[in-house]
Amino acid sequence: MNQQLTNKQILLATRPVGMPTEQNFEFKEIPVAEAQDGQVVVRTLYLSVDPYMRGRMSDAKSYIPPYNLNEVIVGGIVGEIVESNSDLFKAGDKVIGMLGWQLYNTVDAMTLRQIDESIAPVSAYLSVLGLTGLTAYFGLLDIGQPKEGETVVVSGAAGSVGMFVGQIAKIMGARVVGIAGTNEKCDYLKNELGFDAAINYKTTDNIGAALEQACPNGVDVYFDNVGGEISDAVMNLLNDYARIPLCGAISSYNRTDGDMGPRILTKMIKTRSLMKGFVLGDYADRQLEGLQELGKWLSEGKLKYEETIVDGFDNAIDAFLQLFQGANIGKMLVKVSDAEK
Template sequence: MTINKKILLAKRPKGLPDKDTFKFVETEIIKPEKGEVLIRTLYVSVDPYMRGRMIDAPSYVPPYQLDDVLGGGALGEIVESKSDQFEQGDIVLGSFGWQSYYTAKQDEVRKVDKDIAPISTYLGILGMTGLTAYFGLLDIGKPKEGETVVISGAAGAVGSVVGQIAKIKGARVVGIAGTDEKNQYLKEELHFDEAINYKTSTNLQEDIAKACPNGVDVYFDNVGGEISDAVHTNLNKYARISVCGAISSYNLKEEDIGPRIQTTLIKKSVLMQGFTVGDFANRLAEGSEALAKWLQDGKLKYEETIIDGFDNIPDAFLDLFEGNNIGKLLVKVDK
């Protein structure tokens, strides 16, 4: 009998999630019925937004329920098909999350093309990560050639793609990240024009000003908090802020307090817009095609950090908040 390993939400975290947040259980797999497929999980994605779903508050995705499997992007191989749309061996993408097997209705998953790029990229640069970067930068940030784009969380899964797309569009690109190793990667591998280490900076506002002698036209914000406060003081007239994430606040136990933004927005006629990739649901094909083309043309690079072993998923997730990884963080599920 094949056993399905699952990781459930055991307890809603206050502050940083810990071992008590998660519960490992084993259940029997459910045999697929007509129109269904049985999937063996190959990779699962761990993403900062999942922290938001662990609290019981309305958001753009519904909160996790207690004792629910922690859902999220995952890739698997079809081991048994009762659907005429899939064959055994097909690789499929879905939101089945942190479990080693999943019995899906055929319309819950979609087949991915193994020939374009390694399949793991469908959880990263060719998946929601890349699409988030694509739409957030191009539809909200709208960088023009020669403008300056600043990205926080720049070495992360989304930020590293944003910077490269901004370079493709002819912008000057400045990344903010938390280690010299990340910044070296941004400059040497991804050709960012400048990179700032916010952890070693003694005056971030000034360091941003130095790295952006013509001011900041577009700010792609993954982090919020004091880093963003410092960027906001350097905005140009008619700047655009694409608000993608606020990882600095996700594990706060108290309210996220800081300078109110209104006066800055008025003085500089700034646009600030929050978004999630779901806002562009009817244009995902456009984004996917552009990303795949750039990837195939060698214009986009990506880095993946792949952790081995199903049991390590919670630790991999917690690593996101340590800021240790470069690029996309994935867990490869053992056979």
């Protein structure tokens, strides 16, 4: 390893209150650590920015420990092995793992998984063949269980999870209605991904009326990425025995007022609906199953994916903040470097 290599990191400096700002983060430079026995050095190619990271910036109790202050932020990263002191990998191998937001990660080789560039580009392993594709797969099929002819509604439908939920629901024979925040996104859902209808919640005067028009036979499955007033409106259209996978609530992640809303208990009882929160870690022992199915659908042309790529490690914080402005179609990624030829 070149001893002159300098590593650049992004640390959490302070815990955000409300919407995060660049002042909550700090850039730091340190030497790149050499690989010890069983370790490898990974050069970051792409890093993933995801809404769930906002929750880890708070110290409130959650399903995953919070980030520590003055430590490197951790997320999904695809990288290239540049130094190996392990029999598992050699220099040039492409890998994926939960790694630090830094130019280089020196880690135990056992924490990484090799990826196959012949199946899809490396960036796809952070979307359709990664966390977001798997989240859509298990949340929809295990909890939502869509049946042919049923109506599936997806909020945040043009996002990195929602776009796959809708496509998988179509594969299952369902009618799919997406909710998104721009006309461009709605057009993409209908014209590129095959959604049956799409609603722009930002330009719709009455989201409830728009949903009722788009879902004349009610809602059988609601895949919720957003929460808030949109979800309140969907609850009025639930059919008997509806299923509601709760994946995210991005509308409330930066709120400081408690996010009060209508009480839905009566509606849930009357319709005998199932609502269940989940995280991908619940399906850790089934990820190979999900990857095989997603890979099969991808190779058959049944799944499309879109990426919004921000170029440059120094722009990672800006890319993260853009998530809460709805700037992305599909997966938001930061391209840090190119692979060696």
